[in-house]
Amino acid sequence: MSHKWGLAVDLDRCTGCEACVVACRAENNIPTAGEDQAARGRTIQWIRVERTWEGDFPNPKVRFQPVLCQQCDAAPCEPVCPTYASYHTEEGLNGQVYNRCIGTRFCANACPYTVRSFNFFNPAWEKPLNLQLNPDVSVRSVGIMEKCTFCVQRIKSAEILAESEKRELKDGEFTTACAQSCASKALVFGDLNDPNSEVTRMATSNRATKLLGELGTKPNVTYLERGTWQDATNS
Amino acid sequence: MERRNFLKISALTGVAATLDACHAPDKQLIRFVQEEDLVPGIATIKPSICTLCSAGCGLEVRVMQGDAEVIRNGQTGIIKMGLAKKLEGNPRSPVNQGKLCARGQAGLQVLYHPDRITHPIQRTGARGSGEFQQISWDDAIKEVSSHLSGLQTSKSMSGLSFLARPLRGQRRELIGKFLKAFGAPPAVWYEPFDEAVLRQANLLSFGHAALPTLNLGRADYVLSFGADFLGTWNSPVSQSIGYGAMRQGRAGRRAKFVQVESRMSQTGANADEWIACKPGTEGALALGIAHVILREKLAPNSAASRAGAQIAGWAAGLPKYTPQVVEKQTGISAAVITRLAHEIARSGAATAFAGGAPLAQTNGLFNALAVNALESLVDAGRETGSNSGPILSFAPDVPTSIAAKLETSQASLASLTALAKATPQMLLLYDANPIYFAPAATKIREAIAKIPYVVSFGSFIDETSAQADLILPEHAPLEQWLDGQPESGSTQAYISVAPPAVAPLHNTRPMTDVLLGLAHQLGGDFAKALPWTSFDAMLKAAYTALRTQDASMKTKTDDEFWTAVQKDGGWVGASPTAQARSAAATSKSASISASGIQSEPEFAGAAADFPFYFQPYVSQSLGDGSTANLPWMQELPDVLTTAMWSSWVEINQKTAAKLGIQQGDLVEIQSTQGSLRVPAVLSPGIAPDLIAMPTGQGHEDFGRFASKRGANPLAILALVTEGKTGSLAWAATRVKITRVGGPEQAKLVLFSGGLSGFPHEEESR
């Protein structure tokens, strides 16, 4: 069966703990920018937790939303890349081929979700922090764009294993680093082509929405709206 | 050939040939023969235990072969060894069930930290000068031995002090036995945010001196008073799992969550209703709600049984806590109090609990008892069948032969101030940094300066270990045998045990083996008390007793059992046997409760001079400051303010406008004990007369990522305590604020927008 990878984010479960952010950083060799570069807005976060404040004391309301590459079916970052480094893979991912990237940054410009990060400098790890680097993931150097890959290394590993055992992949057999760490199970990863998978069930929920779906990007990340809160005030 | 090609080829080969010899320095290091049998590129998964907070979650470590630079016999070289690449939650741990929090993920950076001390060092310059020299382990052990023998010779064994963070499990046993055999006083267990008040309250209300285990997945209504249960309080991962379930884990049922606090925490941001309550009046609010429930007979008085008996006036229906009276105390309207009472009493399965700032007041015990009484009233386990039972319960005891004993009588702060006054002859430090973690008013820094000999088992130079005479660096947690008995988070009896996941990287030794080695050398009484030569032998001896007490692992011999336990990362009891609250209200407990528990909060600093309440709060990324040296944690944006690599103070937007403070301005916060300067962040989620500051920064000395960065709120806290337990009332200090500078002086780094305070290259052109 051919796969189409997707992710569902249940905003009613997300607590804003940012475990996903650190898990992704650890899994994907994301460099630490340091204070100076962070102040220049050059931190790299493949997944980030956005928060929106509404209202004022004593009734402020906050909403958390993890934002990551939406792996759009009609990705605006793909047609603008002059070297075909940003392209669509056979399994529905928006792939980033690091060795083709020449750093024009048109893709980051085109992306409405601001999920693409650029390596403004060669990342450095003070030894022995580099011993933690994941050998299954490339270490990107200066001048390369990067973004969430839906942990493509885990996808490949699982597919190779399933093939060696001559069987199909099972739903939940493997998952992305962010979804694996999420304690409240807000993040669910899986195959949208599998009608029985958890992610398909969530993507077809009556709470399902797409982020900036009206732009026509056809994201493969589905957000499930928060439950209603009871609007009592403190008056 | 063409000249062009000739030149190109000769240039290429010529340069390559002449400079072939010059290569990266790495290629000139020798390679040691590998000691481990690992296939490259293939991961093995090993169990371990997370030690970054007291929840005690189980870990799975992904280990893969890689090249590491090590020093063997003084020579630097490269060796292929198993390296820890990723941490995940251990699915077999009933506490975290395969999940892991943000700080837990960063545990890898403790292991591979560039500031780890790589071999024993001895002070050569003055204390605090940072001048140390490397010595061998043999010499280091001789040093410690001779000092210990010296104490024995001069019959001043009581002059030995051991200071550590609270532990549960065999490490606690080992330290206790060592000190007892030596004749020294018991260890001093110190942590800044100890939960002595909550444990004492739970003992009085429920008969268990322990942190509660919350089965939130069963709840229809959660009323939390100040507890950051999704972030930093009690067992956050376990509670987050329950939270997800209570929201969307059951078809057709979604729990309502109400958070009562003065400053919106990460947890509070998820609430359906957020209620700002005057600091220290949370107990009154709980009793106001209980009053309505009792008055309208929405639940029987007797439902609260023992917990209710702790509250004066409970049997009479709490006449002093009418909604109108409580409104004046708390600032929350009588209508809201009444409505909350109706909601919680009428919902299916409800729970109420308190943690954090409400308990860190001079009337913290009162607040806790009040909330416990409300909890008892509403959490009567109305459901039937397999899902029945209270939401709040207590983790089952492990069999008594190996149960960790937790002394609840003395709060951390009292133990530390006692140590500061006692002037011991020799101090052993294990995972303890009181110069940073204790308020300056404890004068612990001055006390340590007077101690003749200080030995630290730490892995890092920090404020306290910088004052040590000798540092015996420890293995990182992933490199050593660990065990734990989580106090909460599991409804099944659970002990975690894990062998080392990776081989040691540096010339370090675990504290446990060093103590056992010293015991061996000192002989005599020690031989009987601590007959083991290594910590894993002690663990095996302690835990194999479980095999006969619980056959859930279906093993036939002790060795088989021990292998199985190591493979799983622990032992889990046969079936959920969570401990219910004790219903019996004994007359003994009634007499403890009736007398002398302060019901009104008091604050340090007169309101006229210090108009703001000051609330330090545990940082989501830096914890209480112990993970401040991890770069991933410094760069993790605070989820509410997006600040990173910084300290900041949160101020209500309108208050800031009145004081002329703008986003990113430098402000001075002054208490009766001292002052700090930090950038201000304007927030709508905080009471107008309160300011809040995260803990974690302000280290003078904690490595290259954390040193000289920001400020430490613990430093300016007054030594106000809760009356009965002596616990530090860390939310009871008042401060005043003054604007002292603009963003360019403040150095606040925000992830989204507002790069205030940082000069950019463009600006200087």
Add this chain to the structure above:
Amino acid sequence: MNLRKGLLIGVGVAGVAVLAAFAFPTHAASSSATDEFVTRGIFTPAHPTAVDAFQDFFEVHPEHPAQPIAYTHKIHLLNGMQCVTCHVGVDQGPEAQIPNVTVCMTCHVAIDTDNSEIKKIAAYQARGEAIPWVRVYNYSDSAHVMFNHAPHIRAGVDCVQCHGDMTKQTTAERKVNLNMGYCVECHKQKQVSVDCATCHY
């Protein structure tokens, strides 16, 4: 000599001089305060020296590098050993392991012990050192190739196809030009995916 030739030679000499100046490490080890007892140095994907960068860019790597031990594949294979006897893991995971010195000594503690090369191996083991083999097959870091041996071995691809006939080799030689075209050709023939993400991620 005309002006153009002179200029070309001048530029060439200047180029060599510049490269020579940059042949030294391009990164200073991180130096923090007084500590000799904490780890130093930085890991970065940047090339450590200009020479490495040069070799990488122009793909100037010796095809038959000199190895510390004059190992002969020929003899071992003709004596009945298989590739996987020593190169363990090639059918399980991405990498083919180069055997540990203890593996060699398992046999050579008794076999051919008078050979000077065997004596060198024994000496390495006695010193607790691993033999510093020089890598023959590799991809440039900047190619970001994630090659995985296991699916190839399982699919029945013979070692000879990419590594050449080892019965004719002593120490390893790069006889086959493993450029992307070579990989893609075979993938197309066997009708395996040529999607970029198959190898580049």
